[in-house]
Amino acid sequence: MRKEGKILLILLCLFLITLSKPGLLLEKERAYQLKTRLLPRVDMIELLADGYKEAVADYFWMRVTLYYGDENWRKRADDEDWGYLLKLTDLVARLNPYFFMPYYFAGVVFPWESNYKKEVIPILERGMKYLPDEWRIPFLIGFIYFYFLDSKKRAAYYIQLASEKKDSPEYLIKLAARLYYEAGEEESALLFLEQMERSTSEPELKKEIKRRIKVLKDILFLKGAVQKYVETTGKEPEDLEDLVRTGIIKEVPREPYGGRYYYDRKDKRVKTSSELGKRRKEK
Amino acid sequence: MRSIIAIFGGTLKEGVRSKLFWGILVFALLLFLSTMVVSELSFAEKEKIIADLGLSLISAFGLIAAVILGTDLIYRDIQNGTIQIILARPVKRWKYVAGKYLGLMAIIGVNLLLLSLMLLFVLLIYVGKPCIYLLRSLYTIFLELSLIASIGVFFSTFSTSQLLSSLVTLGLFIIGHSLDILRMSAGKSGKFLGFLLKSLAVIFPDLDFYDIKIKVIHGLPLESSYYSEILLYTLGYVIFILFLASLIMERREFR
Numbered sequence: 001m002r003k004e005g006k007i008l009l010i011l012l013c014l015f016l017i018t019l020s021k022p023g024l025l026l027e028k029e030r031a032y033q034l035k036t037r038l039l040p041r042v043d044m045i046e047l048l049a050d051g052y053k054e055a056v057a058d059y060f061w062m063r064v065t066l067y068y069g070d071e072n073w074r075k076r077a078d079d080e081d082w083g084y085l086l087k088l089t090d091l092v093a094r095l096n097p098y099f100f101m102p103y104y105f106a107g108v109v110f111p112w113e114s115n116y117k118k119e120v121i122p123i124l125e126r127g128m129k130y131l132p133d134e135w136r137i138p139f140l141i142g143f144i145y146f147y148f149l150d151s152k153k154r155a156a157y158y159i160q161l162a163s164e165k166k167d168s169p170e171y172l173i174k175l176a177a178r179l180y181y182e183a184g185e186e187e188s189a190l191l192f193l194e195q196m197e198r199s200t201s202e203p204e205l206k207k208e209i210k211r212r213i214k215v216l217k218d219i220l221f222l223k224g225a226v227q228k229y230v231e232t233t234g235k236e237p238e239d240l241e242d243l244v245r246t247g248i249i250k251e252v253p254r255e256p257y258g259g260r261y262y263y264d265r266k267d268k269r270v271k272t273s274s275e276l277g278k279r280r281k282e283k
Numbered sequence: 284m285r286s287i288i289a290i291f292g293g294t295l296k297e298g299v300r301s302k303l304f305w306g307i308l309v310f311a312l313l314l315f316l317s318t319m320v321v322s323e324l325s326f327a328e329k330e331k332i333i334a335d336l337g338l339s340l341i342s343a344f345g346l347i348a349a350v351i352l353g354t355d356l357i358y359r360d361i362q363n364g365t366i367q368i369i370l371a372r373p374v375k376r377w378k379y380v381a382g383k384y385l386g387l388m389a390i391i392g393v394n395l396l397l398l399s400l401m402l403l404f405v406l407l408i409y410v411g412k413p414c415i416y417l418l419r420s421l422y423t424i425f426l427e428l429s430l431i432a433s434i435g436v437f438f439s440t441f442s443t444s445q446l447l448s449s450l451v452t453l454g455l456f457i458i459g460h461s462l463d464i465l466r467m468s469a470g471k472s473g474k475f476l477g478f479l480l481k482s483l484a485v486i487f488p489d490l491d492f493y494d495i496k497i498k499v500i501h502g503l504p505l506e507s508s509y510y511s512e513i514l515l516y517t518l519g520y521v522i523f524i525l526f527l528a529s530l531i532m533e534r535r536e537f538r
Contacts, residue, residue: 006526006530009522009523009526010523010526012519012522013519013520013522013523013526014519014523015519016515016516016518016519016522017515017516017519017520017523019512019515020511020512020513020514020515020516020519021516023506023508023509023512024489024492024509024512024513024516025489025492026506027492027495027505027506027509027512028489028491028492066463066464066467069467070467
Protein backbone atom coordinates (compact mmCIF):
# COMPACT_ATOMS: atom_id res chain seq x y z
CA MET A 1 0.00 0.00 0.00
CA ARG A 2 1.31 3.44 -0.86
CA LYS A 3 2.04 6.04 1.80
CA GLU A 4 -0.89 8.24 0.72
CA GLY A 5 -3.19 5.25 0.86
CA LYS A 6 -2.09 4.47 4.41
CA ILE A 7 -2.68 8.04 5.54
CA LEU A 8 -6.09 8.04 3.89
CA LEU A 9 -6.97 4.79 5.62
CA ILE A 10 -6.00 6.17 9.03
CA LEU A 11 -8.02 9.33 8.34
CA LEU A 12 -10.99 7.21 7.29
CA CYS A 13 -10.81 5.28 10.57
CA LEU A 14 -10.59 8.48 12.60
CA PHE A 15 -13.50 9.90 10.63
CA LEU A 16 -15.66 6.85 11.29
CA ILE A 17 -14.87 6.89 15.01
CA THR A 18 -15.42 10.62 15.49
CA LEU A 19 -18.57 10.56 13.37
CA SER A 20 -20.22 7.83 15.40
CA LYS A 21 -18.94 8.70 18.89
CA PRO A 22 -21.24 11.64 19.87
CA GLY A 23 -24.42 9.66 19.19
CA LEU A 24 -23.07 6.65 21.03
CA LEU A 25 -22.05 8.77 24.00
CA LEU A 26 -25.57 10.12 24.17
CA GLU A 27 -27.02 6.62 24.10
CA LYS A 28 -24.54 5.51 26.76
CA GLU A 29 -25.56 8.44 28.93
CA ARG A 30 -29.17 7.28 28.75
CA ALA A 31 -28.20 3.71 29.52
CA TYR A 32 -26.08 4.98 32.41
CA GLN A 33 -29.04 6.75 33.97
CA LEU A 34 -31.08 3.65 33.41
CA LYS A 35 -28.51 1.39 35.00
CA THR A 36 -28.57 3.54 38.08
CA ARG A 37 -32.23 2.71 38.46
CA LEU A 38 -32.27 -1.02 38.02
CA LEU A 39 -31.07 -3.41 40.62
CA PRO A 40 -31.64 -7.14 40.78
CA ARG A 41 -33.62 -8.43 43.73
CA VAL A 42 -31.58 -8.27 46.91
CA ASP A 43 -32.49 -11.80 48.02
CA MET A 44 -31.47 -13.09 44.59
CA ILE A 45 -28.06 -11.44 44.87
CA GLU A 46 -27.65 -12.75 48.41
CA LEU A 47 -28.43 -16.24 47.20
CA LEU A 48 -26.12 -16.10 44.20
CA ALA A 49 -23.30 -14.46 46.12
CA ASP A 50 -23.34 -17.06 48.87
CA GLY A 51 -19.79 -17.85 49.88
CA TYR A 52 -18.48 -14.65 48.30
CA LYS A 53 -20.79 -12.17 49.98
CA GLU A 54 -17.97 -9.98 51.29
CA ALA A 55 -16.36 -9.70 47.85
CA VAL A 56 -19.69 -8.98 46.19
CA ALA A 57 -20.42 -6.41 48.91
CA ASP A 58 -17.09 -4.76 48.15
CA TYR A 59 -17.95 -4.66 44.48
CA PHE A 60 -21.28 -2.95 45.14
CA TRP A 61 -19.62 -0.65 47.68
CA MET A 62 -17.20 0.42 44.95
CA ARG A 63 -20.18 1.23 42.77
CA VAL A 64 -21.73 3.30 45.56
CA THR A 65 -18.55 5.29 46.04
CA LEU A 66 -18.04 5.68 42.30
CA TYR A 67 -21.51 7.08 41.77
CA TYR A 68 -21.36 9.32 44.79
CA GLY A 69 -17.79 10.38 44.04
CA ASP A 70 -18.83 11.52 40.59
CA GLU A 71 -19.73 15.19 40.84
CA ASN A 72 -21.72 15.02 37.60
CA TRP A 73 -23.80 12.19 38.99
CA ARG A 74 -24.58 14.20 42.10
CA LYS A 75 -25.54 17.22 40.02
CA ARG A 76 -28.01 15.38 37.85
CA ALA A 77 -29.21 12.79 40.37
CA ASP A 78 -32.94 12.89 40.96
CA ASP A 79 -35.08 11.07 43.49
CA GLU A 80 -34.92 7.81 41.57
CA ASP A 81 -31.14 7.95 41.33
CA TRP A 82 -30.83 8.57 45.06
CA GLY A 83 -33.30 5.78 45.65
CA TYR A 84 -31.13 3.46 43.64
CA LEU A 85 -28.03 4.53 45.57
CA LEU A 86 -29.85 3.89 48.83
CA LYS A 87 -30.86 0.42 47.63
CA LEU A 88 -27.27 -0.24 46.64
CA THR A 89 -26.04 0.92 50.05
CA ASP A 90 -28.64 -1.25 51.73
CA LEU A 91 -27.51 -4.19 49.60
CA VAL A 92 -23.89 -3.72 50.71
CA ALA A 93 -25.01 -3.62 54.34
CA ARG A 94 -27.06 -6.77 53.86
CA LEU A 95 -24.28 -8.68 52.12
CA ASN A 96 -21.74 -7.68 54.74
CA PRO A 97 -23.63 -6.51 57.83
CA TYR A 98 -20.42 -6.04 59.84
CA PHE A 99 -19.11 -3.44 57.39
CA PHE A 100 -19.49 -0.07 59.15
CA MET A 101 -19.07 2.27 56.19
CA PRO A 102 -22.41 1.68 54.42
CA TYR A 103 -24.26 2.53 57.66
CA TYR A 104 -22.19 5.63 58.17
CA PHE A 105 -22.63 6.62 54.52
CA ALA A 106 -26.39 6.08 54.74
CA GLY A 107 -26.67 8.17 57.90
CA VAL A 108 -24.41 10.99 56.84
CA VAL A 109 -25.18 11.40 53.15
CA PHE A 110 -28.82 10.59 52.41
CA PRO A 111 -30.69 12.73 54.95
CA TRP A 112 -28.70 15.80 53.91
CA GLU A 113 -28.51 15.37 50.17
CA SER A 114 -31.66 13.54 49.22
CA ASN A 115 -35.28 13.25 50.19
CA TYR A 116 -34.60 9.90 51.81
CA LYS A 117 -34.54 10.55 55.55
CA LYS A 118 -36.71 8.12 57.46
CA GLU A 119 -35.88 5.41 54.89
CA VAL A 120 -32.32 5.39 56.21
CA ILE A 121 -33.38 4.47 59.74
CA PRO A 122 -34.16 0.75 59.18
CA ILE A 123 -30.70 0.32 57.65
CA LEU A 124 -29.07 2.01 60.63
CA GLU A 125 -31.16 0.02 63.08
CA ARG A 126 -29.89 -3.15 61.44
CA GLY A 127 -26.39 -1.76 61.84
CA MET A 128 -27.01 -1.35 65.58
CA LYS A 129 -27.82 -5.03 65.78
CA TYR A 130 -24.66 -6.16 64.02
CA LEU A 131 -22.31 -3.53 65.42
CA PRO A 132 -23.60 -3.20 68.99
CA ASP A 133 -20.47 -1.40 70.26
CA GLU A 134 -20.57 1.33 67.64
CA TRP A 135 -21.93 4.56 69.17
CA ARG A 136 -22.01 6.47 65.89
CA ILE A 137 -24.92 4.45 64.48
CA PRO A 138 -27.48 5.26 67.21
CA PHE A 139 -26.08 8.78 67.28
CA LEU A 140 -26.84 9.17 63.56
CA ILE A 141 -30.37 7.86 64.05
CA GLY A 142 -30.83 10.28 66.94
CA PHE A 143 -29.56 13.12 64.83
CA ILE A 144 -31.89 12.25 61.93
CA TYR A 145 -34.86 12.17 64.30
CA PHE A 146 -33.88 15.45 65.87
CA TYR A 147 -32.88 17.46 62.82
CA PHE A 148 -34.89 16.03 59.97
CA LEU A 149 -37.89 14.28 61.46
CA ASP A 150 -38.51 16.71 64.29
CA SER A 151 -38.96 14.05 66.93
CA LYS A 152 -36.97 15.06 69.97
CA LYS A 153 -38.25 12.21 72.08
CA ARG A 154 -37.01 9.54 69.66
CA ALA A 155 -33.84 11.53 69.11
CA ALA A 156 -33.20 11.59 72.86
CA TYR A 157 -33.74 7.83 73.09
CA TYR A 158 -31.16 7.07 70.39
CA ILE A 159 -28.65 9.62 71.65
CA GLN A 160 -29.05 8.00 75.07
CA LEU A 161 -28.30 4.60 73.49
CA ALA A 162 -25.25 6.11 71.81
CA SER A 163 -24.05 7.67 75.06
CA GLU A 164 -24.18 4.26 76.77
CA LYS A 165 -21.73 2.72 74.30
CA LYS A 166 -18.10 2.29 75.14
CA ASP A 167 -15.84 5.11 73.92
CA SER A 168 -18.76 7.40 73.14
CA PRO A 169 -18.03 11.09 73.71
CA GLU A 170 -19.18 12.54 77.02
CA TYR A 171 -21.24 15.33 75.47
CA LEU A 172 -23.79 12.76 74.37
CA ILE A 173 -24.97 12.40 77.94
CA LYS A 174 -25.74 16.11 78.14
CA LEU A 175 -27.22 16.10 74.68
CA ALA A 176 -29.59 13.23 75.44
CA ALA A 177 -30.72 14.86 78.66
CA ARG A 178 -31.33 18.15 76.90
CA LEU A 179 -33.31 16.46 74.17
CA TYR A 180 -35.46 14.66 76.71
CA TYR A 181 -36.03 17.94 78.44
CA GLU A 182 -36.97 19.68 75.19
CA ALA A 183 -39.34 16.88 74.38
CA GLY A 184 -41.04 17.40 77.73
CA GLU A 185 -39.76 14.07 78.99
CA GLU A 186 -38.17 15.29 82.21
CA GLU A 187 -38.77 11.98 84.00
CA SER A 188 -36.91 10.06 81.29
CA ALA A 189 -34.14 12.63 81.30
CA LEU A 190 -33.84 12.36 85.07
CA LEU A 191 -33.73 8.58 85.07
CA PHE A 192 -31.13 8.61 82.35
CA LEU A 193 -28.95 11.19 84.09
CA GLU A 194 -29.15 9.40 87.44
CA GLN A 195 -28.04 6.21 85.77
CA MET A 196 -25.21 8.06 84.04
CA GLU A 197 -24.16 9.74 87.25
CA ARG A 198 -23.82 6.36 88.94
CA SER A 199 -21.73 4.88 86.14
CA THR A 200 -19.37 7.84 85.73
CA SER A 201 -16.18 8.10 87.75
CA GLU A 202 -14.86 11.22 86.09
CA PRO A 203 -15.34 14.00 88.74
CA GLU A 204 -15.93 16.94 86.35
CA LEU A 205 -18.54 15.05 84.42
CA LYS A 206 -20.16 13.81 87.62
CA LYS A 207 -20.44 17.41 88.80
CA GLU A 208 -22.02 18.51 85.56
CA ILE A 209 -24.49 15.62 85.56
CA LYS A 210 -25.46 16.40 89.14
CA ARG A 211 -26.17 19.99 88.15
CA ARG A 212 -28.49 18.79 85.40
CA ILE A 213 -30.17 16.37 87.76
CA LYS A 214 -30.81 19.28 90.10
CA VAL A 215 -32.46 21.28 87.27
CA LEU A 216 -34.64 18.38 86.24
CA LYS A 217 -35.66 17.65 89.83
CA ASP A 218 -36.55 21.35 90.26
CA ILE A 219 -38.64 21.28 87.09
CA LEU A 220 -40.44 18.13 88.18
CA PHE A 221 -41.04 19.67 91.61
CA LEU A 222 -42.44 22.85 90.03
CA LYS A 223 -44.51 20.79 87.60
CA GLY A 224 -46.17 19.03 90.57
CA ALA A 225 -46.78 22.37 92.22
CA VAL A 226 -48.39 23.82 89.09
CA GLN A 227 -50.70 20.82 88.96
CA LYS A 228 -51.66 21.39 92.58
CA TYR A 229 -52.27 25.07 91.83
CA VAL A 230 -54.57 24.18 88.94
CA GLU A 231 -56.47 21.70 91.15
CA THR A 232 -56.86 24.27 93.93
CA THR A 233 -57.67 27.40 91.93
CA GLY A 234 -59.09 25.91 88.77
CA LYS A 235 -56.82 28.04 86.58
CA GLU A 236 -53.26 28.08 85.40
CA PRO A 237 -50.69 30.26 87.21
CA GLU A 238 -49.59 33.50 85.51
CA ASP A 239 -46.04 32.78 86.61
CA LEU A 240 -44.24 30.64 89.17
CA GLU A 241 -44.48 33.38 91.83
CA ASP A 242 -48.23 32.57 91.98
CA LEU A 243 -47.22 29.22 93.51
CA VAL A 244 -45.33 31.03 96.27
CA ARG A 245 -48.14 33.54 96.82
CA THR A 246 -50.70 30.77 97.30
CA GLY A 247 -48.31 28.96 99.68
CA ILE A 248 -48.01 25.82 97.55
CA ILE A 249 -44.22 26.25 97.59
CA LYS A 250 -42.00 28.33 99.84
CA GLU A 251 -39.84 29.73 97.03
CA VAL A 252 -38.89 29.12 93.38
CA PRO A 253 -35.63 27.17 93.47
CA ARG A 254 -32.44 28.78 92.22
CA GLU A 255 -31.45 27.67 88.74
CA PRO A 256 -27.85 26.31 88.95
CA TYR A 257 -26.89 27.54 85.47
CA GLY A 258 -27.70 31.13 86.33
CA GLY A 259 -30.98 31.17 84.42
CA ARG A 260 -34.46 31.18 85.92
CA TYR A 261 -37.44 28.83 85.97
CA TYR A 262 -40.64 30.06 84.38
CA TYR A 263 -44.06 28.76 83.42
CA ASP A 264 -44.79 28.70 79.69
CA ARG A 265 -48.57 29.05 79.46
CA LYS A 266 -48.54 28.30 75.75
CA ASP A 267 -46.79 24.95 76.13
CA LYS A 268 -48.25 24.40 79.62
CA ARG A 269 -44.77 23.52 80.85
CA VAL A 270 -42.25 24.61 83.44
CA LYS A 271 -39.07 25.58 81.64
CA THR A 272 -35.67 27.03 82.38
CA SER A 273 -34.30 30.07 80.59
CA SER A 274 -30.83 28.49 80.46
CA GLU A 275 -32.11 25.44 78.54
CA LEU A 276 -30.05 23.09 80.69
CA GLY A 277 -26.96 25.23 80.52
CA LYS A 278 -26.96 25.47 76.77
CA ARG A 279 -28.39 28.57 75.23
CA ARG A 280 -29.75 28.33 71.71
CA LYS A 281 -27.78 29.99 68.99
CA GLU A 282 -29.01 33.50 68.19
CA LYS A 283 -31.34 33.29 65.23
CA MET B 284 -9.67 -10.88 -3.49
CA ARG B 285 -9.35 -14.52 -4.38
CA SER B 286 -6.46 -14.91 -1.97
CA ILE B 287 -8.48 -13.33 0.85
CA ILE B 288 -11.35 -15.75 0.16
CA ALA B 289 -8.96 -18.70 0.10
CA ILE B 290 -7.38 -17.74 3.44
CA PHE B 291 -10.84 -17.00 4.87
CA GLY B 292 -12.11 -20.43 3.80
CA GLY B 293 -9.05 -22.19 5.20
CA THR B 294 -9.32 -20.37 8.53
CA LEU B 295 -13.02 -21.11 8.86
CA LYS B 296 -12.52 -24.79 8.06
CA GLU B 297 -9.62 -25.01 10.49
CA GLY B 298 -11.61 -23.22 13.19
CA VAL B 299 -14.73 -25.34 12.87
CA ARG B 300 -12.60 -28.48 13.04
CA SER B 301 -10.75 -27.35 16.17
CA LYS B 302 -11.50 -29.02 19.48
CA LEU B 303 -11.40 -25.66 21.21
CA PHE B 304 -14.32 -24.33 19.19
CA TRP B 305 -16.49 -27.34 20.01
CA GLY B 306 -15.31 -27.37 23.61
CA ILE B 307 -16.42 -23.78 24.11
CA LEU B 308 -19.71 -24.47 22.37
CA VAL B 309 -20.57 -27.60 24.37
CA PHE B 310 -19.64 -25.95 27.64
CA ALA B 311 -21.76 -22.92 26.76
CA LEU B 312 -24.72 -25.12 25.86
CA LEU B 313 -24.46 -26.92 29.19
CA LEU B 314 -24.41 -23.62 31.02
CA PHE B 315 -27.41 -22.57 28.98
CA LEU B 316 -29.37 -25.38 30.51
CA SER B 317 -28.39 -24.06 33.93
CA THR B 318 -30.10 -20.74 33.13
CA MET B 319 -33.38 -22.63 33.16
CA VAL B 320 -32.61 -23.94 36.64
CA VAL B 321 -31.60 -20.50 37.89
CA SER B 322 -34.73 -18.92 36.40
CA GLU B 323 -36.80 -21.35 38.49
CA LEU B 324 -35.45 -19.60 41.60
CA SER B 325 -37.39 -16.53 40.65
CA PHE B 326 -41.15 -16.54 41.10
CA ALA B 327 -41.63 -14.05 38.30
CA GLU B 328 -39.99 -12.66 35.20
CA LYS B 329 -38.48 -15.93 34.07
CA GLU B 330 -38.18 -14.52 30.56
CA LYS B 331 -36.07 -11.63 31.81
CA ILE B 332 -33.78 -13.88 33.84
CA ILE B 333 -33.23 -16.38 31.04
CA ALA B 334 -32.61 -13.53 28.58
CA ASP B 335 -30.22 -11.79 31.04
CA LEU B 336 -28.20 -14.89 31.74
CA GLY B 337 -28.38 -16.15 28.17
CA LEU B 338 -27.10 -12.92 26.64
CA SER B 339 -24.37 -12.68 29.28
CA LEU B 340 -23.30 -16.26 28.55
CA ILE B 341 -23.26 -15.65 24.81
CA SER B 342 -21.20 -12.54 25.36
CA ALA B 343 -18.80 -14.27 27.79
CA PHE B 344 -18.22 -17.35 25.65
CA GLY B 345 -17.94 -15.25 22.53
CA LEU B 346 -15.27 -13.27 24.33
CA ILE B 347 -13.37 -16.44 25.25
CA ALA B 348 -13.56 -17.62 21.64
CA ALA B 349 -12.53 -14.23 20.26
CA VAL B 350 -9.56 -13.92 22.64
CA ILE B 351 -8.24 -17.47 22.39
CA LEU B 352 -8.82 -18.02 18.69
CA GLY B 353 -7.87 -14.44 17.78
CA THR B 354 -4.51 -14.56 19.51
CA ASP B 355 -3.85 -18.10 18.28
CA LEU B 356 -4.59 -17.64 14.58
CA ILE B 357 -1.51 -15.96 13.12
CA TYR B 358 0.70 -16.99 16.05
CA ARG B 359 0.15 -20.68 15.25
CA ASP B 360 0.87 -20.14 11.55
CA ILE B 361 4.13 -18.47 12.52
CA GLN B 362 5.04 -21.18 15.03
CA ASN B 363 4.44 -24.17 12.74
CA GLY B 364 5.82 -22.48 9.64
CA THR B 365 2.57 -22.49 7.64
CA ILE B 366 2.93 -18.76 7.12
CA GLN B 367 6.06 -19.27 4.99
CA ILE B 368 4.11 -21.57 2.66
CA ILE B 369 1.26 -19.07 2.37
CA LEU B 370 3.46 -16.04 1.89
CA ALA B 371 5.65 -17.85 -0.63
CA ARG B 372 2.68 -17.45 -2.98
CA PRO B 373 1.86 -14.02 -4.41
CA VAL B 374 -0.25 -13.05 -1.37
CA LYS B 375 0.02 -9.59 0.07
CA ARG B 376 0.45 -9.58 3.80
CA TRP B 377 -2.51 -7.29 4.48
CA LYS B 378 -4.65 -9.72 2.50
CA TYR B 379 -3.36 -12.53 4.67
CA VAL B 380 -4.32 -10.58 7.83
CA ALA B 381 -7.71 -9.66 6.36
CA GLY B 382 -8.43 -13.26 5.29
CA LYS B 383 -7.45 -14.61 8.68
CA TYR B 384 -9.55 -12.02 10.47
CA LEU B 385 -12.62 -12.63 8.32
CA GLY B 386 -12.24 -16.38 8.85
CA LEU B 387 -12.09 -15.78 12.60
CA MET B 388 -15.19 -13.62 12.44
CA ALA B 389 -16.99 -16.38 10.58
CA ILE B 390 -16.07 -18.86 13.34
CA ILE B 391 -17.27 -16.42 16.01
CA GLY B 392 -20.37 -15.82 13.93
CA VAL B 393 -21.17 -19.53 13.78
CA ASN B 394 -20.59 -19.82 17.54
CA LEU B 395 -22.87 -16.84 18.17
CA LEU B 396 -25.51 -18.14 15.80
CA LEU B 397 -25.70 -21.56 17.45
CA LEU B 398 -25.85 -20.11 20.97
CA SER B 399 -28.43 -17.51 19.92
CA LEU B 400 -30.64 -20.17 18.37
CA MET B 401 -30.36 -22.14 21.59
CA LEU B 402 -31.36 -19.07 23.64
CA LEU B 403 -34.31 -18.26 21.41
CA PHE B 404 -35.38 -21.91 21.53
CA VAL B 405 -35.24 -22.02 25.34
CA LEU B 406 -37.23 -18.79 25.52
CA LEU B 407 -39.75 -20.14 23.03
CA ILE B 408 -40.33 -23.12 25.29
CA TYR B 409 -40.61 -21.02 28.45
CA VAL B 410 -42.41 -17.96 27.19
CA GLY B 411 -44.25 -19.46 24.28
CA LYS B 412 -43.30 -16.73 21.83
CA PRO B 413 -40.21 -16.02 19.73
CA CYS B 414 -38.18 -13.31 21.47
CA ILE B 415 -36.82 -11.85 18.27
CA TYR B 416 -36.14 -8.50 19.96
CA LEU B 417 -33.03 -10.06 21.49
CA LEU B 418 -31.40 -10.02 18.05
CA ARG B 419 -30.67 -6.33 18.61
CA SER B 420 -28.45 -7.21 21.54
CA LEU B 421 -26.87 -10.12 19.65
CA TYR B 422 -25.94 -7.67 16.90
CA THR B 423 -23.96 -5.46 19.32
CA ILE B 424 -22.39 -8.52 20.97
CA PHE B 425 -21.15 -9.62 17.55
CA LEU B 426 -19.75 -6.16 16.82
CA GLU B 427 -18.01 -6.01 20.19
CA LEU B 428 -16.50 -9.45 19.63
CA SER B 429 -15.27 -8.41 16.20
CA LEU B 430 -13.44 -5.51 17.82
CA ILE B 431 -11.93 -7.76 20.50
CA ALA B 432 -10.96 -10.32 17.86
CA SER B 433 -9.12 -7.64 15.86
CA ILE B 434 -7.12 -6.75 18.98
CA GLY B 435 -6.29 -10.45 19.44
CA VAL B 436 -5.16 -10.70 15.81
CA PHE B 437 -3.05 -7.58 16.23
CA PHE B 438 -1.17 -9.08 19.19
CA SER B 439 -0.75 -12.43 17.47
CA THR B 440 1.27 -10.74 14.69
CA PHE B 441 4.22 -9.98 16.94
CA SER B 442 3.79 -11.67 20.32
CA THR B 443 5.97 -14.65 21.18
CA SER B 444 3.47 -16.03 23.66
CA GLN B 445 -0.17 -16.76 23.02
CA LEU B 446 -0.94 -16.69 26.73
CA LEU B 447 0.49 -13.20 27.05
CA SER B 448 -1.48 -11.98 24.01
CA SER B 449 -4.68 -13.45 25.47
CA LEU B 450 -4.10 -11.81 28.84
CA VAL B 451 -3.33 -8.43 27.29
CA THR B 452 -6.41 -8.65 25.05
CA LEU B 453 -8.52 -9.57 28.04
CA GLY B 454 -6.97 -6.68 29.96
CA LEU B 455 -7.89 -4.29 27.15
CA PHE B 456 -11.44 -5.67 27.22
CA ILE B 457 -11.65 -4.81 30.92
CA ILE B 458 -10.17 -1.36 30.33
CA GLY B 459 -12.62 -0.81 27.48
CA HIS B 460 -15.44 -1.40 29.91
CA SER B 461 -13.91 0.79 32.61
CA LEU B 462 -13.24 4.03 30.75
CA ASP B 463 -15.56 5.92 33.08
CA ILE B 464 -13.38 4.86 36.00
CA LEU B 465 -10.28 5.95 34.06
CA ARG B 466 -11.83 9.35 33.39
CA MET B 467 -12.90 9.72 36.99
CA SER B 468 -9.48 8.69 38.29
CA ALA B 469 -7.82 11.12 35.86
CA GLY B 470 -9.54 14.01 37.61
CA LYS B 471 -8.24 12.91 40.98
CA SER B 472 -4.68 12.00 39.92
CA GLY B 473 -1.59 14.13 39.50
CA LYS B 474 -0.86 16.12 36.33
CA PHE B 475 1.12 13.48 34.47
CA LEU B 476 -0.92 10.47 35.54
CA GLY B 477 -4.13 12.43 34.94
CA PHE B 478 -3.03 13.27 31.40
CA LEU B 479 -2.02 9.67 30.77
CA LEU B 480 -5.34 8.31 32.00
CA LYS B 481 -7.31 10.90 30.05
CA SER B 482 -5.38 10.04 26.87
CA LEU B 483 -6.02 6.35 27.40
CA ALA B 484 -9.72 7.06 27.86
CA VAL B 485 -9.76 8.92 24.52
CA ILE B 486 -7.72 6.36 22.57
CA PHE B 487 -9.32 3.14 23.84
CA PRO B 488 -12.57 2.01 22.29
CA ASP B 489 -15.41 2.47 24.76
CA LEU B 490 -16.87 -1.01 25.03
CA ASP B 491 -19.77 0.22 27.16
CA PHE B 492 -21.25 1.50 23.91
CA TYR B 493 -22.00 -2.10 22.99
CA ASP B 494 -23.83 -2.95 26.17
CA ILE B 495 -27.50 -2.47 25.35
CA LYS B 496 -28.68 -5.63 27.09
CA ILE B 497 -30.65 -3.75 29.76
CA LYS B 498 -32.50 -1.65 27.22
CA VAL B 499 -33.25 -4.59 24.98
CA ILE B 500 -34.47 -6.87 27.75
CA HIS B 501 -36.68 -4.17 29.25
CA GLY B 502 -37.98 -3.18 25.84
CA LEU B 503 -36.78 0.41 26.15
CA PRO B 504 -36.30 2.59 23.11
CA LEU B 505 -32.97 2.99 21.35
CA GLU B 506 -32.23 5.73 18.83
CA SER B 507 -32.53 4.25 15.34
CA SER B 508 -29.20 5.85 14.41
CA TYR B 509 -27.55 3.80 17.17
CA TYR B 510 -27.27 0.68 15.01
CA SER B 511 -25.47 2.44 12.16
CA GLU B 512 -23.32 4.49 14.54
CA ILE B 513 -22.11 1.45 16.45
CA LEU B 514 -21.31 -0.26 13.14
CA LEU B 515 -19.27 2.73 11.95
CA TYR B 516 -17.51 2.98 15.31
CA THR B 517 -16.56 -0.71 15.17
CA LEU B 518 -15.43 -0.45 11.56
CA GLY B 519 -13.26 2.55 12.38
CA TYR B 520 -11.42 0.70 15.13
CA VAL B 521 -11.28 -2.70 13.40
CA ILE B 522 -9.85 -1.29 10.17
CA PHE B 523 -7.31 0.77 12.11
CA ILE B 524 -6.19 -2.15 14.29
CA LEU B 525 -5.95 -4.52 11.31
CA PHE B 526 -4.02 -1.85 9.46
CA LEU B 527 -1.50 -1.74 12.31
CA ALA B 528 -1.36 -5.56 12.30
CA SER B 529 -0.65 -5.52 8.55
CA LEU B 530 2.11 -2.93 9.02
CA ILE B 531 3.77 -5.20 11.60
CA MET B 532 3.38 -8.23 9.32
CA GLU B 533 4.98 -6.32 6.43
CA ARG B 534 8.00 -5.53 8.55
CA ARG B 535 8.44 -9.07 9.85
CA GLU B 536 10.74 -11.58 8.28
CA PHE B 537 9.80 -15.26 8.41
CA ARG B 538 12.56 -17.81 8.09
